[in-house]
Amino acid sequence: MNNPSHATATVYVPRDSAARSVGADEVAQALQHAAGAGDFALDVVRNGSRGMLWLEPLVEVVTPQGRVGYGPVTSEDVEGLLAAGMLDGADHPLRLGLVDELPWLARQNRVTFARVGVTDPLSTEDYEAHGGLAGLRAALELAPADVVAEVTASGLRGRGGAGFPAGIKWKTVLDCADELKFVCCNADEGDSGTFADRMVMEGDPFMLIEGMTIAAHAVGASEGYLYIRSEYPDAVATMRRAIGIAREHGWLGRNILGSALDFDLHVRVGAGAYICGEETSMLESLEGKRGMVRAKPPIPAIEGLFGKPTVVNNVLTLATVPVVMAEGATAYEQLGVERSRGTQVFQLGGNIAHGGIVETAFGITLRELIEEYGGGTHSGRPVRTAQVGGPLGAYLPESMFDLPMDYEAFAAAGAMVGHGGVVVFDDSVDMAAQARFAMEFCAEESCGKCTPCRVGAVRGVEVIDKIVAGTHRDENLALLEDLCDLMTEGSLCAMGGLTPLPVRSALTHFPDDFLGGRRLLDIQPVQATGPRTEGTA
Amino acid sequence: MTTSGSDVTVESVVRRVVARHRGERGALLPVLHAVQAELGHVPQEAVPVLAEELNLSRADVHGVVTFYHDFRREPAGRTTVRICRAEACQALGADQLVSYARQSGLPLGETTADGSVTVEQVFCLGNCALGPSVEANGRLYGRVGPDKLGSILNGTVSS
Numbered sequence: 001m002n003n004p005s006h007a008t009a010t011v012y013v014p015r016d017s018a019a020r021s022v023g024a025d026e027v028a029q030a031l032q033h034a035a036g037a038g039d040f041a042l043d044v045v046r047n048g049s050r051g052m053l054w055l056e057p058l059v060e061v062v063t064p065q066g067r068v069g070y071g072p073v074t075s076e077d078v079e080g081l082l083a084a085g086m087l088d089g090a091d092h093p094l095r096l097g098l099v100d101e102l103p104w105l106a107r108q109n110r111v112t113f114a115r116v117g118v119t120d121p122l123s124t125e126d127y128e129a130h131g132g133l134a135g136l137r138a139a140l141e142l143a144p145a146d147v148v149a150e151v152t153a154s155g156l157r158g159r160g161g162a163g164f165p166a167g168i169k170w171k172t173v174l175d176c177a178d179e180l181k182f183v184c185c186n187a188d189e190g191d192s193g194t195f196a197d198r199m200v201m202e203g204d205p206f207m208l209i210e211g212m213t214i215a216a217h218a219v220g221a222s223e224g225y226l227y228i229r230s231e232y233p234d235a236v237a238t239m240r241r242a243i244g245i246a247r248e249h250g251w252l253g254r255n256i257l258g259s260a261l262d263f264d265l266h267v268r269v270g271a272g273a274y275i276c277g278e279e280t281s282m283l284e285s286l287e288g289k290r291g292m293v294r295a296k297p298p299i300p301a302i303e304g305l306f307g308k309p310t311v312v313n314n315v316l317t318l319a320t321v322p323v324v325m326a327e328g329a330t331a332y333e334q335l336g337v338e339r340s341r342g343t344q345v346f347q348l349g350g351n352i353a354h355g356g357i358v359e360t361a362f363g364i365t366l367r368e369l370i371e372e373y374g375g376g377t378h379s380g381r382p383v384r385t386a387q388v389g390g391p392l393g394a395y396l397p398e399s400m401f402d403l404p405m406d407y408e409a410f411a412a413a414g415a416m417v418g419h420g421g422v423v424v425f426d427d428s429v430d431m432a433a434q435a436r437f438a439m440e441f442c443a444e445e446s447c448g449k450c451t452p453c454r455v456g457a458v459r460g461v462e463v464i465d466k467i468v469a470g471t472h473r474d475e476n477l478a479l480l481e482d483l484c485d486l487m488t489e490g491s492l493c494a495m496g497g498l499t500p501l502p503v504r505s506a507l508t509h510f511p512d513d514f515l516g517g518r519r520l521l522d523i524q525p526v527q528a529t530g531p532r533t534e535g536t537a
Numbered sequence: 538m539t540t541s542g543s544d545v546t547v548e549s550v551v552r553r554v555v556a557r558h559r560g561e562r563g564a565l566l567p568v569l570h571a572v573q574a575e576l577g578h579v580p581q582e583a584v585p586v587l588a589e590e591l592n593l594s595r596a597d598v599h600g601v602v603t604f605y606h607d608f609r610r611e612p613a614g615r616t617t618v619r620i621c622r623a624e625a626c627q628a629l630g631a632d633q634l635v636s637y638a639r640q641s642g643l644p645l646g647e648t649t650a651d652g653s654v655t656v657e658q659v660f661c662l663g664n665c666a667l668g669p670s671v672e673a674n675g676r677l678y679g680r681v682g683p684d685k686l687g688s689i690l691n692g693t694v695s696s
């Protein structure tokens with residue numbers, strides 16, 4: 001084997017759980033093994049993921065020209081890569097080039113995700129060297145009302161789905177006179193097809209802590225809770241460690257960064273209930289109760305956790321606040337279209353060749369996301385539909401792919417942007433089955449408080465089964481319509497209220513699937529294969 | 538780990554766990570997670586002790602234990618395998634994994650007679666770009682086809 005001919009090389013291997021799910025730990029071990037044997041001089045840094053998930057595990061080597069990427073790398077590839085001179089950025093079939101220049105990444109506008117995948121998530125030095133804490137420092141120079149005004153001016157809207165302006169919510173909490181107020185971060189991320197919250201927590205946890213601390217200063221809160229779903233053990237572990245490190249550095253606790261601000265933060269782990277992502281249900285869960293949705297009013301901003309004024313925001317919303325404070329509201333507000341300002345972190349998943357994170361200004365079309373970024377389906381078959389905005393979002397046919405990503409434009413088209421998740425399906429999908437699943441999911445995850453949702457969803461499954469079986473089809477189609485109306489109008493929260501969206505969109509755009517008009521038997525279902533190595537960005 | 542199920546053991550575990558979480562606001566969920574981590578499930582005998590310790594009614598505690606999918610009333614197998622059945626994984630053939638498990642004698646929600654494996658469904662593991670996704674004993678696997686699921690079920694996946 002080669003003798004190390006140069007100084008110790010720095011090699012990045014992601015610690016993100018998606019990268020780990022396809023072998024990143026084994027790749028890191030193989031690299032460390034080679035270093036331990038004295039054959040190569042290298043340090044492995046476990047970064048977050050760049051969000052080019054089809055290239056994971058993506059290994060990056062620091063060279064004088066920049067970080068050179070190789071991927072997807074398996075542990076068996078490591079020996080050959082090292083022998084070929086990977087530590088000098090040498091050529092190899094898995095070599096992708098300078099990572100920052102890969103078109104997929106270079107075309108994006110990474111604002112919230114600027115550091116994710118670049119830095120060591122738990123290094124405070126790395127964090128500060130890459131702009132961390134600038135937002136908090138700027139905020140601490142300002143009076144709370146001025147921080148709120150800045151966030152309002154940025155146009156930042158909640159990224160958890162409903163798109164409510166963050167600044168307006170904060171103002172309500174600020175205007176409450178209570179001694180005790182809370183900041184709660186909704187990290188339940190239960191929507192299928194969404195993983196950006198997880199990637200922030202695993203890849204840049206201090207950014208979220210910083211955002212929550214700014215929120216605390218802005219509204220006068222002294223305690224914060226981070227409610228993370230139990231399906232995300234890596235995010236839980238990383239956030240807990242980051243909070244411990246932040247306390248040691250005086251970024252949390254008393255007199256934060258030498259200011260008068262006292263704020264501490266606790267992690268709470270969910271227990272496998274989709275509905276606990278709904279904010280009032282999350283508050284009930286944080287209080288140690290069943291996650292039953294509360295009727296609004298009172299809104300959580302006025303009577304939230306333990307009856308106290310509470311900011312409830314999504315991970316991405318809070319994680320975006322530091323950059324808004326650091327760069328100014330105007331810089332952020334200038335991105336986007338209409339009333340959808342700034343960037344959105346789109347998540348491409350499902351049957352897609354190049355799945356991952358695309359952060360770009362609002363206004364991009366679904367077609368650009370799916371075809372240009374996503375590169376079509378993973379199976380290589382034609383795209384038939386995409387579900388946007390999670391399990392409560394509409395299924396859109398290809399004819400609607402030119403719709404711009406904009407909260408209002410989507411709502412006008414009977415769809416929703418939601419949390420920015422885009423789940424792609426090829427032509428083997430059976431849309432009646434997807435509609436049935438939407439009802440089944442609602443029945444499974446309903447909190448049970450109101451009848452239209454609890455009972456309606458169960459009835460919905462039965463009725464769809466009858467339609468597909470051809471039993472009194474017209475009557476049952478009419479019944480399904482009624483049921484959807486009832487759920488939309490009579491449900492207390494969006495779980496029951498929006499379940500008709502995927503159902504109706506499937507029925508409207510793909511009626512043949514319900515009427516036995518499509519010969520699904522001819523279409524082979526997708527076979528999962530290994531990660532694709534072709535089509536490198 | 539004691540799973541003898543005797544009242545004394547369960548009671549002492551519960552009291553010890555509650556003592557650890559005494560200072561937390563609304564501590565029931567973290568307490569239940571900790572009880573389950575120690576005992577493998579939340580046994581019925583734990584309910585009255587929890588109620589007494591946390592000054593809640595038994596009905597309240599029971600209501601919480603049964604509301605959340607994570608809390609088990611019975612012990613699970615030594616390996617718990619959770620197959621993601623949410624939309625993004627469906628788009629990549631998650632249902633084939635469910636069928637495969639069923640054909641291997643492991644229907645969703647059941648534990649093998651020898652107590653080795655429990656297979657369950659889960660809705661999204663946050664790995665939607667690399668599905669179908671499966672989690673086994675806390676470890677996440679992406680791009681899982683029937684073969685790989687077979688190895689996971691047999692406990693032979695080391696990579």
Ligand SMILES: Cc1cc2nc3c(=O)[nH]c(=O)nc-3n(C[C@H](O)[C@H](O)[C@H](O)COP(=O)(O)O)c2cc1C
Nearest residue numbers: 158159160186188189190277278279313314317494
């Ligand atoms: C059924 C249901 C599930 C939800 N799940 C989530 C979730 O997982 N994460 C999230 O941030 N918001 C979720 N929301 C939205 C929250 O209720 C709330 O609007 C959001 O956390 C507010 O934060 P934001 O203004 O920053 O978006 C859900 C809403 C509903 C009705």
Ligand code: SF4
Nearest residue numbers: 447449450453493496
């Ligand atoms: S709509 Fe469903 S989930 Fe929402 S409050 Fe009613 S029963 Fe609960």
Ligand code: FES
Nearest residue numbers: 621626662664665
């Ligand atoms: S849908 Fe299966 S991991 Fe998200």
